[in-house]
Amino acid sequence: MAIPNACRRSASLLLLLSPLLLSPAALGEVDFQYERPEIAPETASGSEEKPGWATETFAVAAANPLATDAGYQILKAGGSAIDAAIAVQMVLTLVEPQSSGIGGGSFLMYHDGEEVRAYDGRETAPSSVEEGLFLDADGEPLAFMKAVASGRSVGVPGTLRMLEMAHDAHGRLPWAELFEPAITLADEGFPVSPRLHRSLAGTEALREDDRASAFYFTEEGEPLPEGHMLKNPALAVILERIAEDDSSALHTGEIAEDIVARVQNHPGITGTLSLEDLATYSAKEREPLCTDWQDYRVCGFPPPSSGHLTVMQILGTLEQLPPIEVGLEDDLPGVDWLHRFLEASRLAFADRGRYIADPDFVEAPGGDWSLMLDPDYLEERADLIEEGQSMGSGGASPGNPGALASAWAVQPTQPEYGTSHISIVDEHGNALAMTSSIEQAFGARILSDGGTGMPGGFLLNNELTDFSFTPTDDEGTPIANRVEPGKRPRSSMSPTLVFDRDSDELVASLGSAGGAAIIHYTARSLVAMLDWGLDAQRSLDLPHAITLGGPVYLEAGRFPPATQEALRERGHKVEERELTSGLQAIQRTEEGFFGGADPRREGVVMGD
Structure with a gap:
């Protein structure tokens, strides 16, 4: 769909953060320097009144103040909306690991001032899966949480490949510079937020992963407290490799080998994700x-x-x-x-x-x-x-909107969780809406250190549990959203x-x-x-x-x-x-833009 060039709009300045502002730079000439913001303590409440934020030129809304700030600094440096989204997502991988990250998948809607584009970074099922992936030996569906916290639930991650595809088409700043905020925060540490602390306290299965237990919990087995300065040296090294070598650093080589080893050697239920699955993954437009x-x-x-x-x-x-x-x-x-x-x-x-x-x-x-x-x-x-x-x-029964080539059964209701949302408009007339996920809180509860041998890393998704656990109904009619090799689960x-x-x-x-x-x-x-x-x-x-x-x-x-x-x-x-x-929204106004962030989470809006 063609859309004429949108008016330049804006975002907003956040009260929780006070970054040093960067001057816009000419395309291709910028030397982006990330300035670590000063952090004010956040409320521990499950709901916090948000004021809404009015801006004039650009805006970024994300689920964590550090992530929003990273996108803001990229936009301030003259970056495009996709540049900012990449910086935001990398920081979310670090500071909101329970919701999204490079171990998961995403959908991105992008408006380049003329047309709307849709980029698919959804995970895929490994090539060797069978439709009974989540059935036990008696043909009965596995208990949901047993399936989640296993190697069997891990799909081939797609977020990086998708972001790379979108950056090739719409990026203004160099790929490597977009990783600087997350690498800096991973190296120097960030304060554990109230939401991350509560999420850690609410998950038992994460303690069963040896790496995750050592990283996210104290020696006494307690979740890291609010305000704890958490460094993630493994993720810093992983992001440095991706910044230098693009998405192939995750989909091939040492990082891919560690992902596969963690899935195929899971101590509970092993999965079949392979090196070939990772290497051959393709994002789609x-x-x-x-x-x-x-x-x-x-x-x-x-x-x-x-x-x-x-x-x-x-x-x-x-x-x-x-x-x-x-x-x-x-x-x-x-x-x-x-x-x-x-x-x-x-x-x-x-x-x-x-x-x-x-x-x-x-x-x-x-x-x-x-x-x-x-x-x-x-x-x-x-x-x-x-x-x-x-x-x-x-x-309520399904209707008949059109003749079907095949008859499908109705999928039984089963749990769905997770995700994080990003909305951005930039000064160049671009806008995006991107939703990203590892599915359940902390995904499959598998932490990959990318083969670095260092503390930390990133969590793997459990997106395959978005497939129907049962491939057919009682009459043997197949369910459209059943598991099949290479298939993307319904989202x-x-x-x-x-x-x-x-x-x-x-x-x-x-x-x-x-x-x-x-x-x-x-x-x-x-x-x-x-x-x-x-x-x-x-x-x-x-x-x-x-x-x-x-x-x-x-x-x-x-x-x-x-x-x-x-x-x-x-x-x-x-x-x-x-x-x-976890809503984020930016709307156009006569003066520019007005952004909102969900009071139930830690998100904020920033911009000028």
Whole structure:
């Protein structure tokens, strides 16, 4: 899709950090010098009020202040949005290892001022896997956490290869210079954040990995305390090699050998990831999905992500229903809107469970994924929603958006976790939304030191558990998202770029962490920003309500009893739980940009 050159916009200065600012440099002449920021203590609270940040020229939003600052310094030095994203991701590998890193995969939406591009760095299944990868000797699915913390769950990582592909097309600063912030912080140390400390305290399986236990826990077996200055010499050496030799440093040679050894010699359940799998991995450029909604064109990632299709099925179904006079009641989503949103989610997730998988292995219904978003089809789906009564758990069945080349069974619901999101706009008219993951918190709980023999390193993903554990249903009908060699598991990551339908100007970049609930978080944020007219920060502050087709989960302590009771009266089974999203959003304003960061995490926005 062609988009005319976007206006130069901005970001914001962060209160938590005070870096020395760098002067913009001419393309190809910059000698980037990373300045380590001074860190103010962060709150240990699980939720922190965020002000939102207004800027004029550029902006970067990421899940950790050190990562945001690295991207800010790259943008300040004249780098492009992709340059900044690479610096951000490398620092996230270090400071937020529980969520993403070079041992995982990513989806990247990029707007270069003229067109939207979609870069696929999703992990792939090893070439020797079988469809019963997660079945035990009796043919029964493994317990989820047993499968996660094993060599069997590790897919071929793709983040580096994808970033390298995007940098070749859109980079302005040299590849090697983008690694300086992470290398410096790994060498000199960084303070363990409250979120990292809490994550370490909440995982037992990580203690069972010898390297990870020695690195992330004290001699007494306690998680490293908040504020502990943690150095990661192994990761510093690994990143230096990647900076010098590009992504081949991870996919071949000593680092690859250590990854394979850790997977194939796992003390619990071994995996089959091979040196050939690593060496032959290829990132892909895919055709983005751009969907008209209200006055906007919403662009997101195609399969193997289910994010855009499911988000836009929810929003498109809501659009087919009679208007609700008031969506917000007392600054909270109202009961009528919540009921419709949850019912539309049930219908969209039913379609997701049957149809969406790696498009290199599974054909779209009718040969075109956009048929799942056809207004006539969504009108049929909207007719199934009753205003006063929920269809309830298991009440939503998949629809028929188009003829299938093969019959697929519905995938049973299983857990999905993890991820980190980055949104960036630069002064050159480029914008990106990138969601990155190692899946579960701390991935497969396998720490690779890259063969350095030094403390630390990076964590390997458990993304293969995003495949259906069962390859067929009880009648033997295959499940679209079953395990197959070389296949990319279905994802919920939803990196999103929004444009004005008339002017083609960039309106917003957003996305979230949170497993399957990423879809709900992103959809609700789009409604709040573009329909209800809230700014990015206020939109991200709103409480969450989700359903994957079964019970309704409301964010704990955020909705009044009257709202909960009203939903129960309509037939919803309502439970409260923590819904820790990881939203980041940057929206265009008349003055420049306004950025928001999820109050449930440590993210911030910076820019000028």
